[in-house]
Amino acid sequence: MSTVAESPSKPVETLIEATVRFCGDSGDGMQLAGTQFTTTSALAGNDVATFPDFPAEIRAPRGTKAGVSGFQVHFSSEEIFTPGDTVDALVAMNPAALATNLVDLRDGGILIVNESAFDKKGLELAGYEANPLEPGGLVDLEEKYRLYKVDMTQLTRDSVKEFGLGTKEADRCRNFFAMGLVFWIYGRSLDPTMRFIESKFGKRPDVASANTSALKAGFNYGETVEAISTQYAVPKAELAPGTYRSIMGNTALSYGLIAAAKMSGKRLFLGAYPITPASDILHELCKHKNFDVVTFQAEDEIAAMTAVIGASFAGAMAVTASSGPGIALKGEAFGLAVMMELPMVVINVQRGGPSTGLPTKTEQSDLYQAMYGRNGECPMPVIAARSPGDCFEVAQEAWRLATRYMTPVFLMTDGYIANGSEPWKVPSAASLPKIEIEHPGPAANGEKFLPYKRNERLARPWALPGTPGLEHRLGGLEKQDVTGNVSYDHNNHQSMTDTRAAKIAKIADDIPAQTVDGPATGDLLVVSWGGTYGSCVSAVRSARAKGKSVAHAHLRYINPMPKNLGDLFGSYKKILVPELNSGQLRTILRDRYLVDAIGFNKMQGKPFSVAELVEIINSLA
Amino acid sequence: MSTVAESPSKPVETLIEATVRFCGDSGDGMQLAGTQFTTTSALAGNDVATFPDFPAEIRAPRGTKAGVSGFQVHFSSEEIFTPGDTVDALVAMNPAALATNLVDLRDGGILIVNESAFDKKGLELAGYEANPLEPGGLVDLEEKYRLYKVDMTQLTRDSVKEFGLGTKEADRCRNFFAMGLVFWIYGRSLDPTMRFIESKFGKRPDVASANTSALKAGFNYGETVEAISTQYAVPKAELAPGTYRSIMGNTALSYGLIAAAKMSGKRLFLGAYPITPASDILHELCKHKNFDVVTFQAEDEIAAMTAVIGASFAGAMAVTASSGPGIALKGEAFGLAVMMELPMVVINVQRGGPSTGLPTKTEQSDLYQAMYGRNGECPMPVIAARSPGDCFEVAQEAWRLATRYMTPVFLMTDGYIANGSEPWKVPSAASLPKIEIEHPGPAANGEKFLPYKRNERLARPWALPGTPGLEHRLGGLEKQDVTGNVSYDHNNHQSMTDTRAAKIAKIADDIPAQTVDGPATGDLLVVSWGGTYGSCVSAVRSARAKGKSVAHAHLRYINPMPKNLGDLFGSYKKILVPELNSGQLRTILRDRYLVDAIGFNKMQGKPFSVAELVEIINSLA
Amino acid sequence: MSVELELPVLKPTDFASDQDVRWCPGCGDYSILAQMKKVMPTLGIAREKIVFISGIGCSSRFPYYMNTYGLHTIHGRATAVATGLKTVRPDLNVWVITGDGDGLSIGGNHLMHCIRRNMDLNIILFNNRIYGLTKGQYSPTSPLGQRTKSTPMGAIDNPLHPLSIAIGAEATFVARSIDTNINHLGETLKRAAAHRGTSFVEVYQNCNVFNDGAWDYAKDRDTKADTTLELEHGKPLVFGKDRDKGIRLHGLEPEIVQLGKGINEDDLLFHDEKAAEPSLAYLLSRMRHEDGFPEPIGVFRSVDAPRYDALVNEQVELATKEKGPGDLDALFAGGETWTVQA
Amino acid sequence: MSVELELPVLKPTDFASDQDVRWCPGCGDYSILAQMKKVMPTLGIAREKIVFISGIGCSSRFPYYMNTYGLHTIHGRATAVATGLKTVRPDLNVWVITGDGDGLSIGGNHLMHCIRRNMDLNIILFNNRIYGLTKGQYSPTSPLGQRTKSTPMGAIDNPLHPLSIAIGAEATFVARSIDTNINHLGETLKRAAAHRGTSFVEVYQNCNVFNDGAWDYAKDRDTKADTTLELEHGKPLVFGKDRDKGIRLHGLEPEIVQLGKGINEDDLLFHDEKAAEPSLAYLLSRMRHEDGFPEPIGVFRSVDAPRYDALVNEQVELATKEKGPGDLDALFAGGETWTVQA
Numbered sequence A, B: 001m002s003t004v005a006e007s008p009s010k011p012v013e014t015l016i017e018a019t020v021r022f023c024g025d026s027g028d029g030m031q032l033a034g035t036q037f038t039t040t041s042a043l044a045g046n047d048v049a050t051f052p053d054f055p056a057e058i059r060a061p062r063g064t065k066a067g068v069s070g071f072q073v074h075f076s077s078e079e080i081f082t083p084g085d086t087v088d089a090l091v092a093m094n095p096a097a098l099a100t101n102l103v104d105l106r107d108g109g110i111l112i113v114n115e116s117a118f119d120k121k122g123l124e125l126a127g128y129e130a131n132p133l134e135p136g137g138l139v140d141l142e143e144k145y146r147l148y149k150v151d152m153t154q155l156t157r158d159s160v161k162e163f164g165l166g167t168k169e170a171d172r173c174r175n176f177f178a179m180g181l182v183f184w185i186y187g188r189s190l191d192p193t194m195r196f197i198e199s200k201f202g203k204r205p206d207v208a209s210a211n212t213s214a215l216k217a218g219f220n221y222g223e224t225v226e227a228i229s230t231q232y233a234v235p236k237a238e239l240a241p242g243t244y245r246s247i248m249g250n251t252a253l254s255y256g257l258i259a260a261a262k263m264s265g266k267r268l269f270l271g272a273y274p275i276t277p278a279s280d281i282l283h284e285l286c287k288h289k290n291f292d293v294v295t296f297q298a299e300d301e302i303a304a305m306t307a308v309i310g311a312s313f314a315g316a317m318a319v320t321a322s323s324g325p326g327i328a329l330k331g332e333a334f335g336l337a338v339m340m341e342l343p344m345v346v347i348n349v350q351r352g353g354p355s356t357g358l359p360t361k362t363e364q365s366d367l368y369q370a371m372y373g374r375n376g377e378c379p380m381p382v383i384a385a386r387s388p389g390d391c392f393e394v395a396q397e398a399w400r401l402a403t404r405y406m407t408p409v410f411l412m413t414d415g416y417i418a419n420g421s422e423p424w425k426v427p428s429a430a431s432l433p434k435i436e437i438e439h440p441g442p443a444a445n446g447e448k449f450l451p452y453k454r455n456e457r458l459a460r461p462w463a464l465p466g467t468p469g470l471e472h473r474l475g476g477l478e479k480q481d482v483t484g485n486v487s488y489d490h491n492n493h494q495s496m497t498d499t500r501a502a503k504i505a506k507i508a509d510d511i512p513a514q515t516v517d518g519p520a521t522g523d524l525l526v527v528s529w530g531g532t533y534g535s536c537v538s539a540v541r542s543a544r545a546k547g548k549s550v551a552h553a554h555l556r557y558i559n560p561m562p563k564n565l566g567d568l569f570g571s572y573k574k575i576l577v578p579e580l581n582s583g584q585l586r587t588i589l590r591d592r593y594l595v596d597a598i599g600f601n602k603m604q605g606k607p608f609s610v611a612e613l614v615e616i617i618n619s620l621a
Numbered sequence C, D: 001m002s003v004e005l006e007l008p009v010l011k012p013t014d015f016a017s018d019q020d021v022r023w024c025p026g027c028g029d030y031s032i033l034a035q036m037k038k039v040m041p042t043l044g045i046a047r048e049k050i051v052f053i054s055g056i057g058c059s060s061r062f063p064y065y066m067n068t069y070g071l072h073t074i075h076g077r078a079t080a081v082a083t084g085l086k087t088v089r090p091d092l093n094v095w096v097i098t099g100d101g102d103g104l105s106i107g108g109n110h111l112m113h114c115i116r117r118n119m120d121l122n123i124i125l126f127n128n129r130i131y132g133l134t135k136g137q138y139s140p141t142s143p144l145g146q147r148t149k150s151t152p153m154g155a156i157d158n159p160l161h162p163l164s165i166a167i168g169a170e171a172t173f174v175a176r177s178i179d180t181n182i183n184h185l186g187e188t189l190k191r192a193a194a195h196r197g198t199s200f201v202e203v204y205q206n207c208n209v210f211n212d213g214a215w216d217y218a219k220d221r222d223t224k225a226d227t228t229l230e231l232e233h234g235k236p237l238v239f240g241k242d243r244d245k246g247i248r249l250h251g252l253e254p255e256i257v258q259l260g261k262g263i264n265e266d267d268l269l270f271h272d273e274k275a276a277e278p279s280l281a282y283l284l285s286r287m288r289h290e291d292g293f294p295e296p297i298g299v300f301r302s303v304d305a306p307r308y309d310a311l312v313n314e315q316v317e318l319a320t321k322e323k324g325p326g327d328l329d330a331l332f333a334g335g336e337t338w339t340v341q342a
Ligand SMILES: Cc1ncc(C[n+]2csc(CCOP(=O)(O)OP(=O)(O)O)c2C)c(N)n1
Pocket: A273, A274, A275, A276, A301, A325, A326, A329, A356, B332, C056, C057, C058, C059, C060, C075, C098, C099, C100, C101, C102, C103, C126, C128, C130, C131, C132, C133, C134, C139
């Protein structure tokens, strides 16, 4: 059997793009289904963007709404930036998944449900009083959507019978059945998934065969069953030539860190304490010890951060990664790092706050914390990644700034880009920027080492323990200019405070000017930062396509800001700042540029939809 | 002998005001001398303001500059607000004290030095190559100042000979000799100090007698020695009638807390970890257990703060007090307090930062931290005390707001007002505002308690453990509106975020409108907050007296701000915001009101001088 | 005591809150929750006087499931929160629920200080030797060499032993039990409740998702009699399916001996939970399965000592007795005052 | 080893930095500093390879006075900073200087975890039973009832015992000395330096300003022979001015016996710093002056065990051997890739 229908037996409709969501119980393997669909679509040449949606941290009892897990894939023959506002095809493995996900299915969309899960217990757990698959409920699903009720449990069991698995194990193949069916609908090849099964379950041939069999059964079900009448094709997108892979933000970030360490000739030290959604950076880095990567899972965030300070003094590329509550604990240590003027990178993968908040949901509400969350005048550079793949570059940029300016650098990402994935043009190591670092060599006899003597960038020297003659002491008390000795002198404190601020401000000389996507003057400038890039660029382009005079400036550099930013603002009648917080960047822009920036703010643990942004843009331009 | 010269033997010149500074080694008892002089001047009817200046934390070796301790007293027959920019009379007990303090003595001022300390060793320790008391140095002290070289060591020893003390103990009386002399110069009574000696050294009559004898010897020295030719009189000030005492900021704050607890019928719980300059609040409160005050010295700041959360849930008036680095550690717990919506007070006695910074010096650089230093959208009210005595009222106000709005409240003071003192009109307990607190009573049978059901102020009920039927659980995960159950719902998060913000914003309805000292419209409005009040009011009044069109608005409420504040700004041509930081309030004002506020900023570990403020005012108005 | 007589008779189900329990099916936490609900009504304490306080972790969801007062706080700080609460309100009956990560990693210091202050509360540490909530990183009790998400080549941090730490921190009550050994667990919780001062209980808890079987040796029907040893006050240390093995002291080293063959129970080490010095309890805490010893379960140590929460309130009473109840007017007018006439 | 032969011969004064020492005259810290400077040249380690790391407190000013690399960090975190440094650079010789507040109050958790990881570094805890730098509040080692600025009616927190905590946290090297017992102190520092793994040393230190005389019983010429006991490996526990008293074990309880009268040294408890199990060291840590026992000084325990810093680097080497040195191109192209043609 060919795994892709070469001469389709049913009519094929060609689409520009489509969005599919798999959802089911946490145990149903929906993340896997989504990932496989993503890879397959990418291999088929589509541009893709994904949105995994995990349940709250604990595995809730099977079948409950709290335990629903989803994975959304947006694939297209044109360039796309978001995982899609609404869903064209929804696969719901149980009633709870249906109950929580149906809202996002567009009218007339495809709805595939595992009918066998809609038994009394399943309905009860999902809070349904009557079976929604049967007509007569609040919504007639048959009428509103293209509903396919499939007895997946039985069909899967049948398809794997011959391999002699227990019922539990057999049922675990259900996600492959569902995948097979969706693959058929979108005319996708089964090959990548079969290769995956091979590599993943190679050691258990019975399981591997069963999964393959279930996958094919799903595919054949589509091919055979008459009710399913149409196939869809989403042609290749025109992507820049090159080799691609799909990459998640946390992985790209980890690769960026490894690359930066390598390109600067440094050992990479990660000091971290697990916390959602940052833990995967620890999980990824600890796999790559052969890159001279050392990961230290500390007893808490304070230990993680202070170990990072020790590691930086020792001469490593020192990094910590955490999320809001963990970053809060590191605040005192940031002050020490600023005072010691040592290079390091602090990663905040933001999640919903305040406090423990919504640990698995995305938000951009820790910008204040990054900018202002320390005692004293304690400036730190802040930069932000805009997409999964961008994390790779931003990681290297953070380390470049840290070493050139001898400072801890804040790198902001968020749960959305950390767990989301997108096609990533695989870079070649040879093309990566080198990060040059100088360490002073042994002191000439009798020469006094001056640890706070600065260079033209106002950076002090990074002298490493082990270097004869450079013995020196750093600390958190105010230091004397040049010598670094403790100083309580009034004027020295003023000048050191000013110098620390001037050094960070000087970074503005070392970063690119802010660019704008769209007209150089106009009615509206949308200013965004971080993970909302995709929604904003999509919305702005879409509004512009409809004739609106609107441009988009997406900030990578938040502290300091690009030098030309203030001037840009003058060229538009209005400034709109959409943020997944209550207006934190807006506050900063208003303060810095006295510009009456308008906020569009959302605190719902999820990204902006393109539609809602288009709407607000239309209301302003 | 009468302890005050009734019919002066030397000419008496009457002054409006004068400033005296005692300085010497940490072991020389200068803080005591200053305090006694303050009390005496206050008892004599002057308005007074003080500025103690401690050495860096560790007692440095005797005689070094690092070990110098000073105490400045400004006393006046008119209302005063600061301890004075420059000094009219300086007492220097050793060369190091002279070296570090002389800059502040005005030309022609009185300079009293303990000549015997200017021996080879003393001069060396102070870094003098030649004896500055001898003519021919860089500055001719005789010429520039009215220099009195007094062999205090010998004179004191002589005066206490009869009491049989060892040399070391005898020398400890030197500060009383110095006091006696200064008391004579300013025509002050010795009685209060003699009473003090009695109460303090009553158990060691020999020491008490020696101190008294040294005190009188100093006084008589002034009376007798011809070189000292003039006495000065600073007449009574016109103060509001009433009973006064001198009070330090940390003491007033502690009294305010005790008063608030009493006026709200609460046990007072302080959870704290020692840190300069906040420790004295712990020291003061732990003395007053008979007010049902419980102090818990925790293992660290995090434990202190989280214990405060537990104590608040338990129903106490729960308070923590710390300074910048300690507050940094509490950041994560603030988020929990905000989420739990429990009332408590967080005191930050600010010191020089960042990091360990300048622990014994004053600064206002933790405002960002108070406003923004948390993860997530996490609003907290912020209020600030303006002077030592004001701490008393602000403490009560903090607790009033905390309980009415069920929220943690930030109360900002600083090292300057914490350790400074001023005359304080002793309030009567009967005149204090009652703070009414309601706790829901036992639930009627079967009635469901709704811990997040809000009243008209958006405050939720404060239900105490032990109340039957109100069993409920609080936590740091996002809560469902009304029920308080854990909720991951998108729209609920939005509405809870908005509600938490709205609740804090609503406090603006409950605070007085911002007042202005000076004309309602004009060229310049000076906007200040916290401990700079004294310098600002003095400078503005002084500039106005010289015909400038300048007014002064001093903010007690920083979050939320008084509702009329934005309107006020419209009435002045320019807005000046002087701060002992790099412009933190200014940032907030610019953001909120898009007003082009101008900063005047100083980071030197010391308060503004009135003169420098007058100068900047003059340059703007 | 009339108060207790007036209490309504409560059932375990009265202690169940209205919240859905959201642990993974099969998690050891369920059994601990069930035992706790059973123990509650036996304490003779009004439900509204009981407070459960936890940090963050799977185990720390516990308070949501108890129909008492409760606080689900932040990671590692439950003991500190409880300290504040109990200091202010010694009348409340306070339980702290924590995990091996919550209690020993981020919260190790507060735990230690809570124990040394001997706060009158009960700490139950659910030890599953893994971080459950964050999905499977190693914890401070994970054995050397354990492969987890954060230790793909095996853990290299020498693990902590919760009871040794507690005893090192001056604990007055230390016990151990096992999630599935429900009678023993119930009794142990009761003993903890009865103790005045900090009761520290380690419960071996299975995380069937991320560290399944970590305690199998101590739970399996077949092996548990040989791998665990039930402590009884005043009794010799005997164990084994046939109760034919015992622990004898050789100097300061415990050794396993076969009973019979000239060795009888009198030769064995006798348990004394009231020993003034904690060295016995410490020594028992060092007996480890990996070294071939049965691991003691039950009460290691239970002695009386002054309690912080009681003392703090005694000082308040004493101060009030000595100085009289606080008088604001006197306080304000302390020190030198002067009067300005109208 | 040629490296050592090439080292210039250093003197104690070579280890003095150019900063003025700013402790109060008479402070016990001076003597510890002097001994440290004496010990340094004996280690055969190049000065630039040595790093002193401290937290905050009077004691924590120490690094400023040593002409080596140094970090004066933030309160309580020195052990964690040192952990990061030593993990990255196992070639450095690392000393952590801390106080009873810095190390046991705010820093207790990091201390415990550093010890259990057996990081190869030396921790010297200056125990003056008070907060010196913040001017006289009680500390976790202040005895019950002590009146200080924050405990006007006496401390009510049961104190911690540094060595018990360390032993509870799986310490491999534990020792105690006294600021003024300079020879003993010097030798103890040398032993600490020689140990591979975490060496934890408690030094009784007098704060003559805020807690003068706290250790007089152990320092006074007249009493110290009776109130302290110098531990020697393999030797019986004998003490007293006339070395006529000893410690005998009665079950698990130590007792003081008079030598002669039928009791001889063989009846006594023999010290064994290499004991596999730490129970002896623990028991010794419980002997307290207030209970009438002489307090042991010297090395309580010194055993070999795996060290985190060594293991972490072994894993890096092993991974490199197994997978080859990291290849960025291979890393980036991991997983499924596809190619878009030009
Ligand atoms: C400050 C902070 N850091 C990290 C986390 C993430 N986190 C939540 S629970 C947990 C560990 C849980 O382990 P344990 O205490 O053993 O509980 P279990 O889930 O195993 O019951 C971690 C690291 C957090 N919530 N807060």
